Amino acid sequence: MRRTSATVKEPRPRAQPNPTSPSERLFATRQHSLALAAPLTPEDMVVQAMDDASPTKWHLAHVTWFFENFVLKPHLDGYRDFDDAFNYCFNSYYEALGPRHPRPKRGLLTRPSAERVFAYRAHVDDALRSLLSSEKGQSTEVTRLIEIGINHEQQHQELLLTDILALFATNPLKPSYQSSPFEVDLSQPEPLRWIDYAGGIHRVGHASDEYCWDNELPPHDALVHPFRLADRLVTNAEWLEFIADGGYATATLWLADGWTAVNREDWRAPLYWEKTDAGWFQMSLQGLLPVAPAEPVAHVSYYEADAFARWSGKRLPTEFEWETAALASGARHESIETGRLRPRRAASGEMDRPKQLFGDTWQWTSSAYLPYPGYRPPAGAIGEYNGKFMISQQVLRGASYATPGGHSRPTYRNFFYPHQRWQFVGLRLASEID
Template identity: 75%
Template sequence: MEHPAAEKATPNQSNVSSSQADGGASVRVSEALEARLFETRQHSLDLAEPLSAEDMVVQASDDASPTKWHLAHVTWFFENFALRPHLADYRIFDDNFNYCFNSYYETLGPRHPRPKRGLLTRPTSEKVFAYRKHVDDALRRLLARNDIDRDEVTRLIEIGINHEQQHQELLLTDILALFASNPLRPAYQGQPVGLDTAEPTPLNWTEFPGGIVRIGHSGEGYSWDNELPSHDALVQPFKLANRLVTNAEWLAFMEDGGYATPTLWLADGWSAVNREGWESPLYWERSDGGWSQMSLQGLLPVAHAEPVTHVSYYEADAFARWAGKRLPTEFEWEVAANSTSKQMEKSQGVLRPQRSDASQGAGPKQLFGQVWQWTASAYLPYPGYRPPAGAIGEYNGKFMVGQHVLRGSSCATPSGHSRATYRNFFYPHQRWQFLGLRLAAEVE
């Protein structure tokens, strides 16, 4: 799905710069923010660089979107939310693009059906690149001006940066979905040297006392509006696994008939198993008497010690029941994340979850940078939540029904999106993202 995570930037003074003109202070958006903006814009192009023109057009499923569409949509976002309201002389690149590249903003007009984005052979990729340059040039003109609403433009640019970074992760997972459907099993990234034959590190538990805890973003720095407002919550004593569930443990679940035992499954989950024919995580396939998994590095043998990924909420919940444990609530996960200084743990540039490192000592590991972790919590607003005004308020609040919260971040997540309060969310049947789990239990 297009990732609908809500938007609310909290600008601070580091995002603006002042100069003296006509005896008074004239203010423009800071050079640091401008640099981050165009670094983000360039990184999207870098992610698309290994792809052919044909790769960029095709849509692997109704949930996924073509690379070309991602590149155009994030550009459309800047055009409609920053340039059109704040740059008086801005010239629309193509009026038809509002229909082609709107995602779900009802207040901004009708849009091309999501399941048919892969049919948009026109505009061509070359025209989309020209669109990006047109908008980038206009953004530079906007940010160079001293007569703009500095705070509002800063807020919108921050939102646009974070929005494009979210689509960078989606771009990668949608490429994986595309390449996994190709019988040639192409690799997006070079394959690793040698096979990781290590066994999982021991599974240990960390106990947490519970009590009244503070949940949500403090308001310092950037946050999405679904992380707000910060509020008190009651958490009962609990314990959390020190690492993520591994492929070896998932294989044991499969070999014990986990996908064939209805008593392990929620009713909707069991229906999904039978309707979709699930018998393993997404992208797993039998080969040479064992299992392989499609990855951004191509088709690789399933490595026992690596975290299991591409599993739905239904599968995660069934595994937890089979293990005699449960999934943590999102509040429990946040308490655990706030108890440790461990942050990003992914190997730089490796777009595949990595095994746990026993040398990191006690306490929860793999909180960030491996897989998004399913929680037992429905995706709901925090007490006192109010969506932002206007079209941008559609980005999040209207999705707060029927989905489940995931915490952490994945091997494809930009580093600025890894924080203890970040709330990701997907429907319980969805699997094509880097989705995994860790176990929790009551303190006996």
């Protein structure tokens, strides 16, 4: 087994505790956001790499703004805003809550300073403690909003890491976010295997009393034809074969919009890959490293995933095929290991259930992001969270290595536009049963 070593700084712990009460979970989540920002300089926190990304400082302030506007202002008597201007600066897309700073220009917000954003977080946390210690803070409505706020902040924790990688990848110094000595495994992946699933009427959507987003509801019956699912994610080694075979230069493999994107953006490899005299390298949260053949490919768009599947003679799974397989496997999104900020190669050995469902990369599906039958968005501004984006996007399933532990589940529906590839997104192949 051939390996190459890379030395980086000492890691920041990423393990999260397993608190049980809403209050414990809230403040553990709030603290984890600060821990994720701890390796960064104030300069790192203010810059925006591209329109899709946001500065770390903005993420830290926006999730705080969410608690202020949806929890504290409606439910804590006598609450005083930290700063009236923050509603304009840190609103994301909630039309009902007023105008906002343009998303592509968030990196121009050199003021307020990072120090003032940290003071804002402390102010809101103190107010949340006051609310939760009161009788009103124990109400069903406050508990529901706190749970939404926790899950919302967890989403931004992953986005914080995603956006820092986008920023560091543009830096000629190729800085590392994470630290610790580690080894890049340059051995080849094990052969891909296939798992067959029977068709039928399957119950899909979230059906338990545990938390879910409104876009996972209501549960309903779906017709799933017999299908075959790959036992693991597509690897870097397989993607290198796609490149070598002219995958990015063969128009017949691509959807029309995808082929336009390939030529407009000059895509020749996944995002953050670089071809050098020494071979292919990939920018990661651990700096610029050799591409590891057996690791799952990441940072590919839906267009690329679809073209690869076509080149393979296969296809992408539907979201209901993926969900059916995940439910049958009994897999859950557990807490990630301390310090691991890269996808893992698939575990060795024969298995009768799919590997890498959670915790390596999100996985594109062939399903458009649409409402389930009978879907109704929640009332009020909170209803803008999911429903209004159910157009022109694709569903992703699973979870990445940057997704906070326990955040995802088999029914979780992530969604992105088909051209986007800065997220930690890969793919798994599927096919009909012959």
